[in-house]
Amino acid sequence: MIIGVPKEIKNNENRVALTPAGALELTKRGHKVFVQSTAGEGSGFQDEEYKESGAKILKTIEEVYKKAEMIMKVKEPIKKEYKLIREDQLLFTYFHFASYKPLTMAMIKQKAICLAYETVELDDRTLPLLVPMSEVAGRMATQEGAKYLEKPMGGLGILLGGVPGVQPAKVMVIGGGVVGTQAAKMAAGMGASVKILDINLNRLRYLADIMPPNVETIHSNELIIRKLVQRSDLIIGAVLIPGAKAPNLITRDMLKTMRPGTVIVDVAVDQGGCIETCKPTTHAKPTYVVDGVVHYCVANMPGAVPYTSTIALTNATLPYAVQLAEKGWRQACKESRPLRFGLNIIKGKVVYRGVADAFNLKLHDENDLL
DSSP, X not given: OXXXXXXXXXXXXXXXXXXXXXXXHHHTTTOEEEEETTTTGGGTOOHHHHHHTTOEEESOHHHHHHHOSEEEOSXXXXXXXXXXXXXXXXXXXXXXXXXXXXXXXXHHHHTOEEEEGGGOOOTTSOOTTTHHHHHHHHHHHHHHHHHHTSGGGTSOOOOTTOBTTBOOOEEEEEOOSHHHHHHHHHHHHTTOEEEEEESOHHHHHHHHHHSOTTEEEEEOOHHHHHHHHHHOSEEEEOOOOTTSOOOOOBOHHXXXXXXXXXXXXXXXXXXXXXXXXXXXXXXXXXXXXXXTEEEEOBTTGGGGSHHHHHHHHHHHHHHHXXXXXXXXXXXXXXXXXHHHHHEEEETTEEOOHHHHHHHTOOOOOGGGTO
């Protein structure tokens, strides 16, 4: 198969979909890998390293899209890429369709095969290609939240871990999945007083067992959220419904009950956000203020630590990329239930329920199209 790796062009996105080590694994199996020049530089990988791994370097993004049967990316295509995508071309990347209708309609129009990292799902309901970036984003959420709690950044002027004789910051984490767990671990490790909320009692029991004493587990409901937002210094939104839009658990009216300078980090922004006032921001301009509350809603948080993120992502995606390259997307998806879950759009037809429901589109059975 011919695999193309274009340079990411989303604002301040420094990751790349494939490391030189990943390129070597594909080329030694007889596949062709075309990498756009300087695609890996933001993550610390030079063109020469890709050449040594058997990949070929192309100057422009247009050349990569034109040659490739499978495009491997990190983030969803943006508007200037839409016209480059060919009918029947396989795109293997994060899409998060349910949060952005123009992208969904564009991919339907282009009649591409859209296989989304974030909906590849194992039998135990875990999301193996979302986990590594969720781990990074969860840890970064606490790191960035601590920074924006500083007074010059618009925050309350509270040190996350406090000091002897001074109370630490109160951190509220909504969602006990991978993102929430990592965020709570980081906050607890820095000495904060942490409350982590979830609606799954089994998950809360597990978290209660593994978390340190300064983390309290709480069953989530609207009333408890309304009470806790008033007392929290840092709030981290970490809610995920795979492939679907995140629910708004913090509403606009709740902001008026918070102290000015409270910081919200909404990691769910890729899926529409779990805070009603959330809107996607960039690393160039990461925050905005509503009713005195600082909102950090960067849609590609792991892009700020691209070396770590790129290696972690390739570690997870490469085995699936090898399956797709060796067998072709149809056969690979027939044989692999996790990959079949990754299919969102096939040649203009939506096959993932979360996407169809988000925009009231007809849902097709992927088995009829394989």
